[in-house]
Amino acid sequence: MTARKSKAVASIPEKGIPGIKGYNKDLKCRGFQFEIGKSYEHDGPVIICSSGFHAVIGYPLEVFSHYPPAGSRYTMTTQSGKIVREDEDSKAASAKITIGVEVYLHEITQCAVKWVFDRAKPEGETATGNQGAASATGYYGAAMGANGNAVFLVYRDPKTGRILHAWAGIVGRDGVKPLTWYRLDATGKPLEIETP
Secondary structure, eight states, X not given: OOGGGEEEEOSOOOSOEXXXXXXXXXXXXXXXXXXXXXXXXXXXXXXXXXXXXXXXXXXXXXXXXXXXXXXXXXEEEEEEEEEXXXXXXXXXXXXXXEEEEEEOHHHHHHHHHHHHHHHOOOOSSOTTSTTOEEEEOSSSOOBOOOTTOEXXXXXXXXXXXXXXXXXXXXXXXXXXXXXXXXXXXXXXXXXXXXXX
8 A cells, every 4th residue: 555545535434344453653554644533545456465455354353463562553444445355354455444443452352252252153052052051250250141041150359369259140030131241240249241
């Protein structure tokens, strides 16, 4: 991608593929200056690792192989126009890109956890089977299950790691919703969360 062939455009971006893009500390990628909230269009061929606008469209942590966490910045993106993919779970080059909100390491990690869980394919008896159960431990462990499954949660002291609270319940009873993530709060009560 060369700066002289790419330009910012003011139009509302068309629907495209969401992704995560890395930059240096000045929000530059390969010498091109980006701005949050702006859309850009590339005039020329779109070729992976050569020209066009690049972002990770697959496993979110792959962005660190292009821009390591120390000294880098990251944003959500939407790629559109002509899009060339390395593969379904990697990066893509596009003719158009919209730079979304800035995201930080913990948010990228949350995206990676969601990405993995969205693609998990249970085999055999699991937490969503007829006699399945789900459990979680650790400081921020989380679990979910289908209606009728058992869920077991533990809350540990963040300083010592000692178990302070344990809770067991059945999904679909006592306000525990099916296919919803829960963890224990500091008082030992199940707390509904968006993602683990």
